[in-house]
Amino acid sequence: MRTQLIAWTLGWMVAGTAAASPVATINEHTHMGVATCASSTCHGSTQQFKESNVWQNEFARWQEYDPHANKALQALQSAEGQAISRKLGLGDATKAKVCLDCHADNPPSDKRGERFQPSDGVGCEACHGGSELWLTSHADKGVAHADNLARGLYPTEDPIKRAELCLSCHMGTADRMITHRIMGAGHPRLSFELDTFTWLPEVTHYEIDEDYVRRKGEFNGVRDWGIGQGIAAANLLETLVDPRHGWDGIFPELVLFDCLACHKRMDSGKWAPRPGTGLGPGIVRLNDANLVMFRHVLAAVDKGAAARIGEKTRALHRATTQSRDATASAARGLVSDIRTLLPKVAANDFGPEDLGPILDSLLADAERGEFRDFAGAEQAAMAASSVVVAFETMNALEAGKADMLRARIDALYTKVEDENRFDMGSFVAALRDLRRAAG
Template identity: 70%
Template sequence: MKLQRWIAVCVFMPGIALGSGAVDRIAAHKHLGVASCASSVCHGATQAFRESNVMQNEFALWQEFDPHATKAWQALTGAEGQAIARKLGLGDATAAKVCLDCHADNVPAGQRGEKFQVSDGVGCEACHGGSELWISSHAEKSATHADNLVKGLYPTEDPVARAELCLSCHMGTPDRMITHRIMGAGHPRLAFELDTFTWLNPHYQIDEDYIARKGDWNGVRDWAVGQGVAAVNLLEVLLDERAGFQGIFPELVLFDCHACHKPMSAGKWAPRQGTGLGPGAVRLNDSNLVMFRQVLAVVDKGASERLLTQSRALHQATLRDRAATLAAARALRDAIRAELPKVGAHAFDAQALAPILSSILADAERGEFRDFAAAEQAAMAVQSVVVAFKNAGALDEGRSHALQSRVDALYATVDREDSYAMGPFLSALREVRTAAR
């Protein structure tokens, strides 16, 4: 029996098998609706239960604090969302598939149970998967996590699977695209970092029983894996014939917004080693690639150097032609996929704090963070790394406090993308590095 369960886990856990399609897995079974989870004896308690494995007040937390509940839906009913849809000629945003796919749990009509309401926004099953097969059994004492996964519960605890799920809305995929046209109509730019975002509005906590049921938690690993999955995701969109190219231009949303959107005042250009591009080139948004290189620098130095070479090859290819670009993107995507298992299995312990910060700083000193998007990712990375080490008890109270105030100062330098400048960012980063010594 035990062995059978283990095999089931191996088959159904996505492990490192990227591209298995988070969206398809989420929609594989009927979605019964948030109301089906919200009873006071299920997940709708007002206070956390002491005797239970899970808090059981998840619904209340989600409804009150989580932007996926009311806010995600209201983004479509509100004036801003309605205006975006109107400018795009889509009519009512609450009826437009492209908007609903990310702002609600938009499974096909046949996959919706009686209590399902699309106006519930990004509901429980949009992340945990259709509950048709597991709803009646998952709370039984004898049900293991592995049993639930076999019945279609989505493995949100697995960093690769979670990254694929979150990015399907927070970055877009070939089937769920946030295009430059949508941005042009006024949609906010999307930015995501797996560890930071996982802990912004949590309805879960990692305690002893959690670890016993699902294994240990490591925020640095989640940051690291999240960067790799995001880089692969960008390349997948670029490689997709429908999504990657629009008319005579490639899809502009894949490029660094500030390559185009900045004042024309002369003399701002300077070389970036990571691209090797000359002046006047439109650069791919390589912020996740730049970060994944920092990840690899602590896991496998050689692989990190190869990634730099391959990223530069991709940037250069964008100036040649489409075939060369696609070939370079394919090679890079495959290389990152091959490295991901190593990253997922790496024990990022307290010793890794200094080298990760040093690696980011070394890149910054070379001018890699000239572009806003990469600087923003670096700030989120530094925050995640510091918090993870704080949680692991690797920093004492005083040091942790000093470090956090430097991290806050670093964040302040990426607060306004339109006025971002590398100088202040670099100084703030040096301060963080000094405080971490």
């Protein structure tokens, strides 16, 4: 008994603070297949059910509008997808595990029920988890959300868990890795922001209403933006120190670095330092966009912590010019700080008074030349949008003001439409306009 306890404790300590990966959790139980969710009295209704807690037309919406259903797997069949996998020597992309892991629901063969169809694409259970133990019980009267979770329903409502899940496909994690070689073969660059992506209309089959809050707790879009940034930053650093993924031969895995630090025209005239990195110009730098954003999240939570994360980010950049060991140790320190701060962000009640400080913090960076790198500017645009929309949803903005701010956000987005034509000066001007309009 005693030795068992020690072994268990040791196992837990080795696993460290990182709980089971989202991929392991999703694939823990058998996937019964989308067909088992799709009956018209379950989630396959054509109309929203008025008297039900959930819409019950989730399947119809997913099938018709959601790119997870109608584009993810098709991308592998497309000429573009086939060309990528051919160049990588993977043969047919629709049979390649590395592609299917992100473009479909791809549980191991012993976790596939009779009605599971690989051709369903990113189906319900790719996000909600294998339904083997909860399928028949989850809609029974008197079954609480907690009971479903205990039977293996994935906690998609928990922003930390949701971020980990979405990022496993939208950024790449140790379990589902996207590499510079895959990008070189023609794969689009990935970018993600938790709050923006959760609410893009093509994927929504849920809404926050009274019964939602009763069942699953309060919703706060600014908080979700903040948590998404923290988890993405931690994911970058954890991948960097992972011996399987951080390195490719003598080089670090380039997908973790700023693409445009290398990919620019020789006559682009962009030879200039970026202050937040503490590095001179001409140095390949980590893609720290999420780390930079997490600092802005903290501007509204804990200013001291924001400054510390900023200093440690600079130290990490410096370490990448020194040695592999120095980099790993700086990355580990930073991950541990982020993981410690995340619960504080999760518990923070972001309110209307935080709009100004967050926009100020973004603008101060912009004025200092921090968004010289496109990836940072792109995240800053999504941040500004997410924050404004969140405060609008809280009814914290007057009607006229909300419209005005939305127009400024649209203008800001046009500045990050094309990474090859990105101009920092006009991006900063657009952000300044937005800040002024926010009052």
